[in-house]
Amino acid sequence: MRAFAYAAPATVAEAVDALVALGPGAKFLAGGTNLYDLMRLEVETPPAVVDIHRLAGFEAIDTAGATELIFGAGARMSDVADDPVVRAEYPALSESLRLAASQQLRNMATVGGNLLQRTRCGYFRGGSQYPCNKREPGSGCAARGGIDSGHAVLGVSDACIATYPGDWAVALLAFDATIDVAGPHGERSVAVAELHLEPGDTPQREHTLAADELILRIRVPVSRAGAGSTYLKIRPRESYAFALASAAAGLSLDPGGTVSDCRIALGGVATRPWRCTAAEQSLLGGRLTTDAARRAGEIAFADARPGRHNAFKIELGIRTVAEALRIAAERAAR
């Protein structure tokens, strides 16, 4: 790790000012569970960090509203996961948090910072011994043609196949969440669907926020499909591992059992949180049969592009979608 300057302002405005004042490369630091880790690996070498984890009011959770749930960006993953309204009415959101990392990490990590968690690609994290277009643009991609069993099959490019690692953003994407951000020129809102970028030719650009913009809060519109939802995460062990494949699924069923609302988003298989609109539409207006659920999974992976060792993620992903839909339908029918 390299030495760095440190500032800990008290308000959002001061934080944005501090970041600008500390110059290029300065980073916001929230829970520290990702940035410090990457700094120890020297994958991130910011000359300065602005510690935002104690900003006033930054961790407020408001789940009592009639139109939306509001999560302060500084709220801890564990606190949002355990919120009684989130648990009861949006199990996919709660599960996406509870199945992430470990309890110790969830107690530190924030729901705002988690959205921008960087990939776990071992070639990216392995440092200068491996070429990586994300870490060093133009250097090449060691993962292509390498040990790619954990890598993405959707949204990949010739420049990068690194998997977006998070769970929470996948669930938020399924529920049409929006974030509010603050920068030197004021505040704006960004749909989570517009937040993350596919790698294309510029894998170093992972999201649409400017370096000096700070996520303030996450807003999730109230939805009936929340109660009929799940986040199913398949991984190489029962806890403390990133997804091989995951699916956030939410369903509303009319009294006759016909699907009236359907949400499907994928994690662990794509370069960004991956919404499956065509798969969702395939289920609307019909009954959720085993075959229909399987077919929705197949639609979701129709454009998958496997590498050397990760083709299994296509079949696993299809089954994960089907199983998540089965669980969601059970909950929706209650």
Add this chain to the structure above:
Amino acid sequence: MTAAAARPRVDARAKVTGAARYGTDRTPEGLAYAAMAVATVGKGRVVEIDTAAAAAVAGVRLVLTRFEASELKPPVYIMAGGHAVQSLQPLLSDHIAYRGQPIALVVADTPVAATEAANRVCARYEAAPFALELDDEDAEKLRQPEALPVPALADIAVGDAEAVFAGSEVRVDEVYDHPKQAATPMELLGCVVEWRGDTVVVHEGTQNAGALRNGLALQLGIDPADVEVISPYLGGGFGQKNSLQPHLGPVALAARRLGRPVKFVMTRPQTFHQGSFRPASRHRVRLGADGNGRLTAAIYEVDQETSRHDLFPAMYTEAMSRLYGVPNFSGPTRLVRVDTQTPGYMRAPFESPASFAFESAVDELAYAVGRDPVALRLANDTGTDPITGQPFSSRHVAECLRRGAERFGWAARDPAPGSMRADDGSLIGWGVAIGAYPACVAPAIAHVRAGADGRVVVAVDGHEMGQGIRSAITFLVADDLGIAVDRVTVDIGDTRVAPQHLTAGSWGTASALPAVHAALRELRARLGVAETGMLDVGAAVAAAGQPTVEAEAATLGPGQPPEMLDRSRAGKVAFTGPVYPGFTSFSFVAHFVEVRIEATTRRVRVPRVVSVVDCGRVASAVTAASQVRGGVVWGLGAALREASEPERRYGGFFNATMEEYVISVNADIGEIEVDFIDEPDPLLNPVGVKGLGEVALVGVVPAVTNAVFHATGQRLRRVPITIADLL
């Protein structure tokens, strides 16, 4: 369980409160911190090394890239009669034998500065082609008996296995692959080295303080009497800490040059590239049997990796040839040289991969003849060592199978694959496998001192790596003399009190306890009291008119010549077994495993395991059960998760972190029921103990894979079995 049997680990409180001091917990006055820079090519030569940026980091005191052979002699590999984990000593030449080999040692005032400076060391290399896997073009294949022409490593052969196999009514002929696996214990490799005048004091978690003492002395050209190695606890050994490590010499020289004590702790990724590991192995098993599954012949061929610079002896056939009464057996063994650090002994180093292959094949035979896998194994049991024709000193594997089957409820098993389902639709699979591990013995010297205050201090060869040897010794002394456990102090892992022969191969307890037992006999003689029975130690010592009474005893394995004690004192390996004059000794185990495989997503879960062990007398019930659970946990990981992945383009191991190298977590582990036969072995030693730590792991992997076959009908001959195999 009796009250005596349920006694807790004697150092449990010290360990959980942090009072127990491990090697690198020491922080002597003026301590400096070392870190290593490592090679980033798979093989080749350092052409140029730039240390200016490293030296410029604030607080850096030394940046060392090369030692002269006059100040640091290359060590001799432990299995070539020396003391070291490998023969290659980094920092002696420009040759790079494997990715991750150290190219510089940095010493600084703080660990942060040392780490940063190590990262600033910049090298230019001339890269060379390298081999990392069994099938790689440059991997050199050697017939072991030719490469290592010693009697102990001759291929095992009895009868005419080829001919009998060819004429057998039923034949199984399959190949099984086992990957490289890494042991990176919680306590990382490392040391604290301090010079006190001409004496160098080494604090290092090691299973072999004697080898560190003598090996370091040879490397530095000093008298072993001037080296003290202190290792009262290890935070996990698993074989990786079984000898002199390449870091110790350079750190000792840095400490002398700097005139300050120096601490070195290897990073986790470096441990994957410098610590010894379980090499990959390939196993072709041919079993011949009659129509009832009675084995007539077994041909068990093994290829095992070794390094380019050392020959790590492969002994897969030793235990597998004794699992059953197979009259015709042959075990041709080959070594395959690849470009890594020297692989080594990782818990049940040969026996766990071997059992995966052999016990999978036996399961395949059971299905081929349509016989229950437990019944088939019982039908092939033997009381005689089929290789030597000698009796086993004790062998209760049939009772392990019967008792395990009873506890597990095996009788309710429907043998048809895919026939058993849970309420949630999951496939249920039940699998069984047995294991064996040689019961070996090493020389040991025990010294006991009884005080008028009623306390007894025992000093003996042995290292506490969590297996519970300190507890076993304490209980032996307390029970022998009839005194309370807290009256007994045990000093182990310390070259100031005993030679400290290597503790490994599950011989630790079976070596230390007989020595302590003999020293207690001597103590009783000196006190003039009865040879057995309760003793008022304080009164007996007072009656002798001394403040303390001391006694010492040295013991050897059955049939071992006394010269072996000299070998032990010289820090060399001096064990014997499992073939002794007149008998053969192995420990045995039977594992029963239930897997459940989700119907749609095919996740594998292991809700329960039943393990029954024959390790002779159980010397410490609580720590023994804990050992078995630990072995089972590791076996579940080996079957379903663990593998080191070589990066064939860049060299080294890709998944060299605890994130990427997937081991089981608590949530993966279900119920593990452990039982012991607890019958003292009548021949091996007067205490009746055999080994336990390694046999616990042997057979877990095939019990899992056999259960997966039972659940799915898929016979998977490569571990780990992952979800990708089951979709």
